[in-house]
Amino acid sequence: MALPESKLPVEFYARPALDVAVDLLGRRLVRADGTATHSGVIVETEAYVGPEDLACHAARGRTRRTEVMFGPAGVAYVYFVYGMHYCLNAVTDREGFPAAVLIRALEPNLPAPSTSSGSTTPRTDGPARLCQALDIDRTFNGESLTGERLYITAGERPVDAPAPRRPVASGPRIGVAYAGEWAERPYRFWLTDSVWTTRR
DNA sequence: TATACGATCACCT
DNA sequence: GGTGATCGTATAC
Numbered sequence: 001m002a003l004p005e006s007k008l009p010v011e012f013y014a015r016p017a018l019d020v021a022v023d024l025l026g027r028r029l030v031r032a033d034g035t036a037t038h039s040g041v042i043v044e045t046e047a048y049v050g051p052e053d054l055a056c057h058a059a060r061g062r063t064r065r066t067e068v069m070f071g072p073a074g075v076a077y078v079y080f081v082y083g084m085h086y087c088l089n090a091v092t093d094r095e096g097f098p099a100a101v102l103i104r105a106l107e108p109n110l111p112a113p114s115t116s117s118g119s120t121t122p123r124t125d126g127p128a129r130l131c132q133a134l135d136i137d138r139t140f141n142g143e144s145l146t147g148e149r150l151y152i153t154a155g156e157r158p159v160d161a162p163a164p165r166r167p168v169a170s171g172p173r174i175g176v177a178y179a180g181e182w183a184e185r186p187y188r189f190w191l192t193d194s195v196w197t198t199r200r
Numbered sequence: 201t202a203t204a205c206g207a208t209c210a211c212c213t
Numbered sequence: 214g215g216t217g218a219t220c221g222t223a224t225a226c
Contacts, residue, residue: 083219175207
């Protein structure tokens with residue numbers, strides 16, 4: 001049995017969101033409750049890079065909703081959309097500068113993707129699906145990502161290896177067409193060899 | 201107080 | 214590829 005993977009420290013998150021978005025690929029998101037631990041390797045992320053970024057919630061100003069994005073790095077920003085979905089972000093950069101990385105897809109600890117409709121395995125491709133699969137809701141908003149319930153470990157490579165070992169691609173973010181030129185920026189990143197990403 | 205809309209998903213054709 | 218579900222926010226009145 002291998003040694004347990006080390007948790008990513010707060011300093012990992014205290015960098016520009018674009019750097020963190022790439023560095024999070026291949027890392028392991030871990031959800032631990034009282035009885036069980038579930039985890040998956042992060043294979044798709046999106047960066048939201050500050051008040052100038054019209055696709056970032058914080059571009060509309062500092063509100064109760066976006067408050068945690070203005071706080072220190074290394075905490076979860078969980079928001080509710082479309083009346084039924086939660087999405088998980090990691091707050092990045094420095095305190096007072098609102099930026100975050102949306103976790104869009106995980107590669108679960110399973111042999112292969114099951115596309116058959118009979119499967120009971122919760123899917124983890126899609127930001128809302130992975131929150132449902134890992135039982136992440138609003139109570140995690142503002143909670144540390146270096147705590148006990150929810151954290152991210154080094155995963156497939158050493159903590160200080162900033163580049164994933166697997167091939168990375170980038171492209172425009174999903175669902176932000178309203179954001180003008182910001183919508184076209186390639187702030188979405190994924191591992192091209194994973195079948196668990198949102199896109200094809 | 202009221203209203204419009206969204207960082208989505210599932211199911212239909 | 215089109216659309217309905219469903220409700221927290223922000224913004225306007």
